[in-house]
Amino acid sequence: MPNLFDCNITENIRLTNSVYSIAVDCESIAAESAPGQFLHIKCGDRVLLRRPISICNVSGGVLRIVFEVKGEGTKWLSLQQTGDVLSILGPLGNGFTFLKGNVIVVGGGIGSPPMLYAAERAKENAAVTAILGFRSADDVILKDNFESVCDEFHLMTDDGSAGERGSVILPLENLLKNGEYDAVLSCGPHKMQEAVAKLAAEFNVPCQVSLEERMGCGVGACLVCVCATMPDGTMKMSRVCADGPVYDAREVFF
Amino acid sequence: MADLKINFAGVELKNPIVTASGTFGFGREYGEYYDLSKLGGICVKGLTAKPREGNLPPRIAETPGGMLNSVGLQNPGIDAFITDELPFLREFDTVIIANISGNTVEEYAEMAEKLSGGNADIIEVNVSCPNVKAGGMAFGTSTEGVTAVTKAVREKTKTPVMVKLSPNVTDIASIAKAAEDAGADALSLINTLLGMRIDIQTRKPILNNNVGGLSGPAVFPVAVRMVWQAALQVKIPILGMGGVESGSDAVEMMLAGASLVGVGTACFHNPYAPLDIIVQVEQYLDKKGIGSAKELTGKVEPV
Numbered sequence: 001m002p003n004l005f006d007c008n009i010t011e012n013i014r015l016t017n018s019v020y021s022i023a024v025d026c027e028s029i030a031a032e033s034a035p036g037q038f039l040h041i042k043c044g045d046r047v048l049l050r051r052p053i054s055i056c057n058v059s060g061g062v063l064r065i066v067f068e069v070k071g072e073g074t075k076w077l078s079l080q081q082t083g084d085v086l087s088i089l090g091p092l093g094n095g096f097t098f099l100k101g102n103v104i105v106v107g108g109g110i111g112s113p114p115m116l117y118a119a120e121r122a123k124e125n126a127a128v129t130a131i132l133g134f135r136s137a138d139d140v141i142l143k144d145n146f147e148s149v150c151d152e153f154h155l156m157t158d159d160g161s162a163g164e165r166g167s168v169i170l171p172l173e174n175l176l177k178n179g180e181y182d183a184v185l186s187c188g189p190h191k192m193q194e195a196v197a198k199l200a201a202e203f204n205v206p207c208q209v210s211l212e213e214r215m216g217c218g219v220g221a222c223l224v225c226v227c228a229t230m231p232d233g234t235m236k237m238s239r240v241c242a243d244g245p246v247y248d249a250r251e252v253f254f
Numbered sequence: 255m256a257d258l259k260i261n262f263a264g265v266e267l268k269n270p271i272v273t274a275s276g277t278f279g280f281g282r283e284y285g286e287y288y289d290l291s292k293l294g295g296i297c298v299k300g301l302t303a304k305p306r307e308g309n310l311p312p313r314i315a316e317t318p319g320g321m322l323n324s325v326g327l328q329n330p331g332i333d334a335f336i337t338d339e340l341p342f343l344r345e346f347d348t349v350i351i352a353n354i355s356g357n358t359v360e361e362y363a364e365m366a367e368k369l370s371g372g373n374a375d376i377i378e379v380n381v382s383c384p385n386v387k388a389g390g391m392a393f394g395t396s397t398e399g400v401t402a403v404t405k406a407v408r409e410k411t412k413t414p415v416m417v418k419l420s421p422n423v424t425d426i427a428s429i430a431k432a433a434e435d436a437g438a439d440a441l442s443l444i445n446t447l448l449g450m451r452i453d454i455q456t457r458k459p460i461l462n463n464n465v466g467g468l469s470g471p472a473v474f475p476v477a478v479r480m481v482w483q484a485a486l487q488v489k490i491p492i493l494g495m496g497g498v499e500s501g502s503d504a505v506e507m508m509l510a511g512a513s514l515v516g517v518g519t520a521c522f523h524n525p526y527a528p529l530d531i532i533v534q535v536e537q538y539l540d541k542k543g544i545g546s547a548k549e550l551t552g553k554v555e556p557v
């Protein structure tokens with residue numbers, strides 16, 4: 001059962017100019033978490049609403065989140081230190097579904113962190129290929145982690161300053177053309193996910209995407225976080241927090 | 255131990271704390287966190303005659319001490335509520351308040367009829383939704399509109415009728431009086447205050463609907479003032495809400511004139527807020543040696 005916990009921070013590391021990695025101790029959430037789920041985190045007393053942040057990975061009773069400083073909430077979060085306490089509601093939402101077979105995980109920018117957890121889980125009974133895309137070398141995160149978990153790893157940057165130049169779509173198309181894959185799992189900017197979903201559909205490979213929307217309650221009660229989905233041919237407003245954030249790409253109305 | 259029971263328009267509640275409509279769904283989600291029977295009552299998500307998908311996202315924008323929402327009454331419709339949601343809610347020993355919104359006076363009347371005969375303990379008539387084009391707030395901002403809707407609902411049901419008022423008016427007292435005169439058994443207020451946020455990078459409003467309803471601690475003093483002004487004008491009991499975050503806020507709302515207190519936005523950052531507030535109200539009463547929660551209502555001593 002998800003619940004409200006006060007969790008001790010065990011580590012706060014700055015990964016890039018604006019991205020931080022925070023580890024917290026919480027046996028209860030760790031025991032129940034699944035890749036693709038998120039935590040709803042109270043970011044001090046100056047902002048009212050909790051902030052949704054994906055679980056980046058879990059080891060033992062320790063949860064890790066990796067986030068970019070965007071506004072006041074994430075700024076506050078970045079300033080917390082080892083020994084400080086975070087109020088966390090979680091784990092929330094529906095994660096990725098894992099079946100047998102070869103998996104490609106795609107992460108775009110700050111959408112990459114939850115894909116590490118997904119890659120780790122997929123690796124338990126499949127070969128995993130990761131494709132990550134960033135703006136430039138300065139923005140690259142979690143490269144070593146993905147490299148050590150995955151059988152194959154492709155790094156892309158918009159300006160070619162690290163890895164190959166271009167978007168994640170280039171290596172994805174090559175892989176799908178030349179290999180046998182059973183699933184594509186993805187998280188990142190909306191436009192990127194739309195392109196990933198389209199490509200996967202062309203090659204008839206099942207694709208799951210993790211969506212983002214502004215949230216209130218985080219548990220499915222307030223209906224502010226909806227996105228348009230087509231589960232059975234008719235458009236429906238689906239709650240990203242409770243029905244998502246991970247969706248079968250065929251259901252998403254991009 | 256103080257007595258928390260409240261008799262509200264003939265309905266017995268075990269304590270004065272109810273969840274605010276639209277912030278608690280149909281109870282299922284928060285029911286995973288605690289026993290809903292601990293609540294005084296549950297106001298369900300606003301219901302309409304036909305199912306509604308609501309407005310396009312984004313539907314939420316944070317503000318200093320509050321938030322704007324533009325959900326636009328997404329709900330499965332009153333028939334689905336009665337068949338699919340009500341049986342679940344009835345498993346709990348708590349008062350069920352059905353919140354209804356119509357496009358026309360006739361729709362309000364039709365929904366009230368469907369809810370009669372035990373499908374709700376109280377009918378909350380929402381004439382104050384700022385997020386729909388027709389109906390909603392259009393009725394709640396004039397005494398004529400409030401009178402017409404309240405009368406139509408009153409004729410169709412013996413279930414207690416509570417009219418939910420909009421704060422987007424210049425004279426809340428006259429609107430409150432119109433509802434009472436038209437046969438309302440109770441009032442609830444406030445609904446959200448119309449607001450707007452703009453992203454200065456894109457020059458676009460944050461909400462897809464451009465405007466939305468403000469709730470949360472930012473509206474609390476406005477809510478207290480409006481409950482006080484309404485209470486001075488009417489004899490029927492009031493459910494006061496708007497920005498209540500703690501037991502002391504709830505006590506303040508009651509002193510202003512509320513018999514019951516609604517908790518909404520507070521649940522978003524603390525799912526346990528309604529239960530925490532019940533405990534805090536009880537502690538306040540015990541500390542002050544006040545025997546019963548109902549003794550607080552309207553006990554402000556204005557200068």
Ligand SMILES: Cc1cc2nc3c(=O)[nH]c(=O)nc-3n(C[C@H](O)[C@H](O)[C@H](O)COP(=O)(O)OP(=O)(O)OC[C@H]3O[C@@H](n4cnc5c(N)ncnc54)[C@H](O)[C@@H]3O)c2cc1C
Nearest residue numbers: 051052053054066067068070071072073074212213214316
């Ligand atoms: C399911 C989910 C998982 C996420 N996982 C991560 C993650 O692992 N790492 C990471 O860096 N970011 C993640 N995000 C985005 C993150 O929630 C926002 O960047 C963050 O809420 C911004 O808060 P702020 O106070 O810094 O910004 P502000 O812009 O000041 O926030 C104002 C309000 O808008 C909301 N908001 C602003 N941007 C977003 C956004 N992109 N998505 C949702 N709400 C937003 C905030 O929650 C807040 O309510 C995730 C979002 C969702 C929905």
Ligand SMILES: Cc1cc2nc3c(=O)[nH]c(=O)nc-3n(C[C@H](O)[C@H](O)[C@H](O)COP(=O)(O)O)c2cc1C
Nearest residue numbers: 274275276300323380444445469470496497518519
């Ligand atoms: C997301 C959201 C949805 C709401 N939906 C409804 C609704 O369907 N019907 C209604 O009468 N009020 C609705 N309201 C208003 C609340 O019931 C309440 O009047 C208001 O939010 C003030 O209380 P609060 O500050 O404690 O949230 C909604 C409020 C929010 C935040």
Ligand code: FES
Nearest residue numbers: 216218220223241
């Ligand atoms: S955030 Fe409340 S329903 Fe999703």
